Amino acid sequence: MEVVRPVFEAFIDINIVLALALALWFGLKVLLDKSPLRHAYGLKLRLLNGIAFAVVLTPLAVLIYLKAKLLFGLARDPLNLSDLLVASYLKGDIAMKASAFESLLAWRGQATEHFLLRDTPIWLGLFSLLMLGALYYVVRLGLQILRLRATLSRCHEWRQFGSVSLLISDHLAVPFSTRGLRRRYVVLPAGLLTRPADLRLVLRHELQHLRQRDVEWEVLLECARPLFFWNPAFKLLKREVEVLRELACDQQVVTRKGTDLRAYCDCLLRACRRGFSQQAQPMELPVVTLVEVRRTWFGAGSSQRLRDRMLTMFEHRSYDRRLGHLRHLSLLFGAALLVVAIGIQKPADWSHDRIMLDAIVNLEKLNALNTFGRP
Known part of the structure; x- marks a missing residue:
């Protein structure tokens, strides 16, 4: 149990931080959408990637902080939210009964103990589902990587420059970009070789994905x-990343000199049509496709998203020269999330403020007993 408890607490912490990160992103998105930067999709993508990266770094950042606190012998944690609330209560800033306040602070720890110590079938089943779900997605990840390697092995190398290889596939309908440990790949359907105009546009699109490091972010997520398969916030955040990376990529392609917007839209439509007509299977990790080919109950999911992409291309202004220091806002938001992750850790039980709070609680209980015992 002593081994399971810190792992479970870290699991809960990182999911709490993810939910806070999503709330932060949507608040930031509302502000950006009301500003002149509402169509700065590249900036939005960098900010969201930075926030997502901060969430993934949460366990490591917390571990480093706790080790540093032990190394420097800090008796009081200056960042712990619970300790700050106790200090504020002792100053009289919080009007609340001491026993109720102490119960509020101890709620999370009691809930964790309740979850870990219960041996009823419901609690054991829930815990087992969490573990089996995590194991399933680990195995699924490994199988997807093996499947991708098999797909790449069936392709023919066309050209190579630097760390990028262009591959030709006889059995795939939709272009995509991916990477291995050392090399990055752009996989093209063989039929594109007979359409030079489409080939040029597809290469611009996929190479832009590589410049934006979209494949690396997809692998990371x-x-x-x-860790997050059960958390709806993860699915929402990942979907936001997928939408923004395509909008940012489209924006960069259509603002390049010599790119015809209508030809580019026609190219995307043809790729989507070929994907559906050839019954293409949706490519998942770790690839980034030219267009998404997913079938829904009504068959309109991917086509609707493609329509939204093409509509946004008419707002294809370039913001790169006006971003400046805004590029680094993701560092600020990421640091804020890491501070929150540190702040929600379990506090020390022996701090002076907590001893004083316990004393106040005991005095309150004693006073209640004395009052109850009076005639």
Whole structure:
């Protein structure tokens, strides 16, 4: 149990931080959408990637902080939210009965103990589902990587420059970009070689994905899925990343000199049509496709998203020269999330403020007993 408890607490912490990160992102998104930067999709993508990266770094950042606190012998944690609330209560800033306040602070720890110590079938079943779900997505990740390697092995190398290889596939309908440990790949359907105009546009699109490091971010998010598979906030955040990376990529492609907007839209439509007509299977981790080919109950999911992409291309202004220091806002928001992650850790039980709070609680209980015992 002593081994399971810190792992379970870290699991809960990182999911709490994810929910806070999503709330932070949507608040930031509302502000950006009301500003002149509402169509700065590249900036939005960098901010969201930075926030997502901070969430993934949460366990490591907390571990480093706790080790540093032990190393420097800090008796009082200056960042712990619970300790700050206790100090504020002792100053009289919080009007509340001491016993109720102490119960409020201890709620999370009691809930954790209740979850870990209960041996009823319901609690054991819930815990087992969490563990089996995480294991399932770990195995799924490994199988997807093996499947991707098999797909790449069936392709033919066309060209190579630097760390990027262009591959030709006879059995795939939709272009995509991916990477291995050392090399990055752009996989093209063989039929594109007979359409030079489409080939040029597809290469611009996929190479832009590589410049934006979209494949690396996709791999990072998929590796994090076993921790968040049950959390709806993860699915929402990942979907936001997928939408923004395509909008940012489209914006960069259509603002390049010599790119015809209508030809580019026609190219995307043809790729989507070929994907559906050839019954293409949706490519998942770790690839980034030219267009998404997913079938829904009504068959309109992917086509609707493609329509939204093409509509946003008419707002294809470039914001790169006006971003400046805004590029680094993701560092600020990421640091804020890491501070929150540190702040929600379990506090020390022996701090002076907590001893004083316990004394006040005991005096309150004693006073209640004396009052109850009076005639």
